[in-house]
Every structure is written in C-alpha cells, then in structure tokens.
Amino acid sequence: MTAQAQLEGQETETMTVREAIRQGLREELARDDDVYIMGEDVGAFGGVLEVTGSLYEEFGGEQVRDTPIAEAGYVGAAVGAAATGTRPVAELMFSDFMGVSMEQIMNQMAKMRYMFGGKTEMPVTIRATEGGGMGAASQHSGTVHTWIAHFPGLMAVAPGTAASAKGLTKAAIRSDDPVFVFENKMIYEQKGEVPVDEDFVTPIGEASVEREGEDVTVVATQRLVGESLDVAEDLAGDVSVEVIDPQSLYPLDTDTIVESLQKTGRMVVADESPLSYGTHAEIITRAQEEAFFSLDAPIQRVGTPDTHMPFSTPLEQEVLPTGEEVQQAIERIA
C-alpha cells in the first residue's frame, strides 16, 4: 500500500518519531493493564534516549518498571512473564546489548512455542535502538536486526517514518508472537504525520510504498527511507524513483517489492546493517526468485561495509551508508 493511501481519511498530527513511539506505548499501556514496560532507566529518568519520557509519571512503576542492569535476566523475565499471562515490552536501550541477552532470545523466546507444540503464546515486545551517526562507537551503534530477522521464531520490524514508528510499536505489543522493534536513533527527531486514532496499527508483514516511481525501485529501511526520499526528489525529472519501506523485516512483504521490480526492472537495497550475509541478501534473493526475468540491471546494495561503527567522525562517515550512496547506486544502473 502507498504511504499516502494509509493516511487517507485519517486525522493526523505532526510529531517526531520519538513522540510517535511514546504515543504508541502510551495508548497500549492505557488500553491493556497487562502491558508494561521494563528496562534500564525507563522509569523516572525517562529513558536514556528519552523515549519513555513522562510515561512513568502517567502510569506508575507497575507499568513502567526500572530493571537492574541485567539484560539476560530481564529479557528472560520478560519471556517467562509472556508465557504466563502478561505482555511485557522490554527496552534494550542499545541493540548491541542484545549480545548479553542472546541466550534467552534464541533458546527460550524464539523456541518455546514451537518446542511446546504451540501450547504457549509469547506476547513479548523488545525495543532496541540501532545505528551509527552520533559518535557512539562500536558497542553503541550496531545495526543487528538481521540476527533477529534471520532467527526462526522471532519477528523483526524497523520503522522509517513517524507513522510506522507508532503503528509498528502498537502492532508489536498487540501481537501474540515475539516482535523486536528496531529504532534507528538518528531519526528520533524526524517529523511526520501520524494518525491519532487509538486503533491505528501498521500491520506486521506489510511494506509501504513511500513514493511511487517508474525507473528504479529503492527498498530502504529506517534512516535510509527519509534519505532515499530526498534523493528521489533530487533526481525527479531525471530518474523516476520508487521508494519502498519494508517496515517489517520478518515477515517480509515480498509481493510489494516484487511488483515494484516488475514495473521498474532496477533495484537498490539500502539498509544500515553490514553488507555480507544479511538483510540485503535476503531481499535481493526473494526479488530474483520472483522477478528474475524483469531485471534490467544487477541489483545494487548499500550498507555498512562489514566493519564495526568506528568512533572518530571521518571514520564513521566513511562506513555509514547515506543517501549519497543510494544516489550513486541509482546512477550506476539507471
């Protein structure tokens, strides 16, 4: 569906991605007492990246719970809680910290429903920030969503706009499956139109066509959605670029991507995760499986060139994928 169509007829409000996530959390905390947030400094402090903000004052410590610095323990507790009747939303602050809690994620959260023959549900949401661009260095700038999208039994979503930031957060909380919401920290201040309807959700597994075009399809995620839209605008008249935000990485809306490629014949995949063995590879594989005979040029990928995110500004700029690289990729094939 196009982004425009999604918002059509909806009353909207302009807000930042950060406010949109907070609004989504607020609505779900109010809607269901069994929903609660847990994580490091999410309470009175308001969250290290200020996402939870005033929610502690609004809902109290039972629904906005500060945890010890114990990612394995509280992610594990969220798994146990989800199996026993409540709907925790655990915040991992930086996605790099997922390494500390990976045991509970891969062996418990992802596998319990399957191993138990479907006899438990796992309505747990994990929020984690990703991305370089603020000099946070290698242990606070990672983009690891590929791990989760790859691992069977987990769902991964990654908003690129304010509307989907709210809509995906709400969809994740309402899901009876484990859903990871990957928030790129560089777009928290990005503004957009967000539906005010309390039942607005962005369905998991549906991509959004953010801009329609005829010549090249750019499949972009997170920060690179906005940057690709800017590129599309700059190139307008020269090259007609269609920009698709998958929104959901697993499950992935293959059909929307394939339909676009069948129209344009050319594609760029832009995602901040490392280039090898990853999200780009998966999207490209699916595209060629379904639209091989529509291809007019090799599919291009833009991502982090298999390094960690370095600290010093010139080094970080060297490896951080940008709109400029998306433009270069378009120009290589257009």
Place this chain on the structure above:
Amino acid sequence: MADYTLETEQGRLEALRRMLTIREFDTKAGHYFADGEIPGFVHLYIGEEAVGVGTCAALDPDDYITSTHRGHGHCIAKGLDTKLMMAELFGKQSGYCNGKGGSMHIADVDSGMLGANGIVGAGPPLATGAALSIDHQGRDEVALAFLGDGATAQGQVHEAVNMASTWDLPAIFLIENNQYGEATPVEDQHNVEHLSDSAQAYDIPGVTVDGMDITAVYEAVREARKRARDGDGPTLIEAETYRYHGHYEGDEQNYRTDEELQMWKDRDAIDAFKERLIDRGELTEESFEEMRAEVEESIADAIEFAQDADLPAREEAYDDMFNADVPEIEQFANRPLTDGGSDGGDGR
C-alpha cells in the same frame, strides 16, 4: 486430583506413589533409550525423587515451576500424565509437545510446568518472569525454579535471583545439588561450603536441606512459599541429593566410585520415606508392594500408549512457529522439491 501434601495420610501415600512413579518411569525411559526406541538424549532423575516430590507437594496446583534438562521427575511431581510424557519421549504426535520437544523440553503450561530446559541456568529468569506476571496481576500463586548445582555458576541465575529479591517477587529458587555439574564435582566448580550461602548476597533466606529426606524438602519449600506469598520475596533452597545414573544415559561415570554411589543408595529417599510411613502405621510391606505393582502397571501402560501412538506427520514440522500466519513458513512448507521444468513444476 488426589490430596497431595505431606499433612495428611492420603497425601503422604500419594507422595510416595509419585516417587515410585518417577523411579519406574525413568528406569523404563533408560531401558527404551538403550534399546534405541527413544531418540536423542535422556537425563534420568533416579535418586533425586524426594526433591521433586517434596517440593511440588508443598506447592499449590496452580503454582508454576521451571525445570531443567533432568525434568521427568519434576513433571511427574507436578502431576503431568505419564502417558503423554512417555509419548513425547518416543517422539509421538500425542505427546505433550506433539513430538516437537522430547525429553529435554516437556512442558505443560496449563499445569504450571513451564518446561524442561536444555540450557543450564535458563530457567530461573523464566521463573522470575512468571513471578512478575503473578505480581502484576495480583494473583496468589508462586513460581519456583528448579536448578542444578552446575546452574548456580551461570550469570543469568544471579540476575534472576537479584531481580526477584529486589522486587520481592513470589519466587523460590531450589538448587538440586546432586554433587556433579555434568562430570565435574561440585567442589571443583564452586568456592562455598553450601550453595545456599549465596543467598546472603541478596539478603534473602538461604537454607540447605537433606534432599534425600522428603519431609525436610517439603518443610523448607512450605516456608519459602509462605514467605513468597506474604510479599517478603524469594528464598534460596539447596537440597543435597545424588543422581544414581550418569549425567546422561551412556555416560561412563569415570568421575565417581562405586563406593560413593552405594553410600547414597544406602540413604535412598524412597526406602527412607517408606520406612517412615510403615513406622507411622500408614503403610505395610504388603500395601507398599501393591502400590509398586500399580505403579509398574501404569508405566507399562504409558509405554504401550507411547509405542502404539502415531508419529507426527512430516508436515507438522511447520506448525506452531508463530501464532500469526507467516507467509514464509507457508511458502517453505510448500516449496517445490523438483525443478519440474519451466512451468515451475508440480511442487510437493
């Protein structure tokens, strides 16, 4: 459900029956594993029966437990059906997990059994989470984690106990110290005299009890349960016990002596409880043999049930991944197995 506390004669007899059931179940599980009818691994609970049964007898039926890789005893103590358990061990469709879990992952969330677990130390955070659900919803259950002596060296166990203690959650952590973490003696893995000593780090009670004495285990868990329900937080209990078999079936057990094994067998928990019930006039040698025969028959029935049950159909491998319909799963389930020519083939 039969009365199952150690406060009444009927409850004590039921506890003895469950101890015998565990021993018979695991004896037969070992036998059919050796025969090759049970695939994978099995870790037997024989020798530790007083811990599982003494613990579960002190819990309410709706309380939660998390288990370990050595989980058959916990399941039986919690009241799971041995037919469905055995069918699961045999990999059958009618098993607790429809054949997807096996020995190391038997679970029955409706019975409060949150799963045996193949990862050492993974259960305690889950129990803390179950206690969090209980606390959040204002319910009156408790959550108890069984963990081994080996698991107490795991970092996530510390995290789980610390959180439960800090938040005064209705949780209990019960260490089954069977003297060996896999093949390495407990004293080579820990630097404390009692594994319950670490309770001091959380300002919670830590008690070590004789795990071969069902009454001692029962009383410690009763007290811990009361404390948990009174809102005073968790208790760390260590039950000293012994496994008569290896870490897994087939383990050569070159790390221990026959004398050591015999020393523990001389203190066998079933024999001791049986004698106590005879002394109390609640059991006779004849009624004990009758009970044992009934248990043997029930496990023979469970084996027959498991042997006769159907294997899962291959396509069931794609079930239960998610609650939602996920197109990827459906697509791969129906993937073409031949190239089928240019028209895409006939699929499966």
